[in-house]
Amino acid sequence: MDNELHNSAHSAEMADARFAAQTPPDASVDREESRIIFQTKQVTMHMAALSNAFDDARFHVGGLDDPRIVTPLGAKVTMTIQNQDGLHSHGWKLINQTPPFAHPQEAASAPPAFPGAEIAHIDPNQQSQIQFTVDRPGVYTYICPELKDKDIGLYGIWEVAPGH
Numbered sequence: 005m006d007n008e009l010h011n012s013a014h015s016a017e018m019a020d021a022r023f024a025a026q027t028p029p030d031a032s033v034d035r036e037e038s039r040i041i042f043q044t045k046q047v048t049m050h051m052a053a054l055s056n057a058f059d060d061a062r063f064h065v066g067g068l069d070d071p072r073i074v075t076p077l078g079a080k081v082t083m084t085i086q087n088q089d090g091l092h093s094h095g096w097k098l099i100n101q102t103p104p105f106a107h108p109q110e111a112a113s114a115p116p117a118f119p120g121a122e123i124a125h126i127d128p129n130q131q132s133q134i135q136f137t138v139d140r141p142g143v144y145t146y147i148c149p150e151l152k153d154k155d156i157g158l159y160g161i162w163e164v165a166p167g168h
């Protein structure tokens with residue numbers, strides 16, 4: 005009887021809202037499963053780090069929040085990460101550990117899973133670019149290594165698929 009209107013009021017209307025909103029080249033985006041699958045060994049993507057002052061603390065890629073990212077084994081990855089949080093610095097790192105994180109501090113300070121797969125610090129409204137090669141199959145996690153509240157805040161899963 006009651007027709008309830010659910011207005012999903014999204015407050016993520018920032019100046020650069022289109023950054024990281026589009027499907028990266030040579031990738032397919034599976035919205036239902038929240039997955040981005042890269043088809044070639046040249047992986048280029050834009051990722052945005054959003055504020056952790058709000059509920060929507062997350063990384064944004066291809067229009068998805070903290071998606072599972074699947075890349076072929078041996079892919080050369082070029083990532084541009086934009087910190088869209090106007091107040092806090094954030095970083096990015098791919099680590100070997102997967103959730104749940106019993107010891108967030110250790111996970112955050114662990115070396116990156118692949119050489120170069122980390123940005124320690126990006127100031128508010130700044131961006132940075134990294135390159136690395138995913139030369140070991142497995143399941144990894146991307147996190148923000150800046151632990152402000154002793155907990156892993158933003159994270160997502162990154163799968164390096166051998167037969168892909």
Ligand SMILES: [Cu+2]
Pocket residue numbers: 056093094095148149150157158
């Ligand atoms: Cu952060």
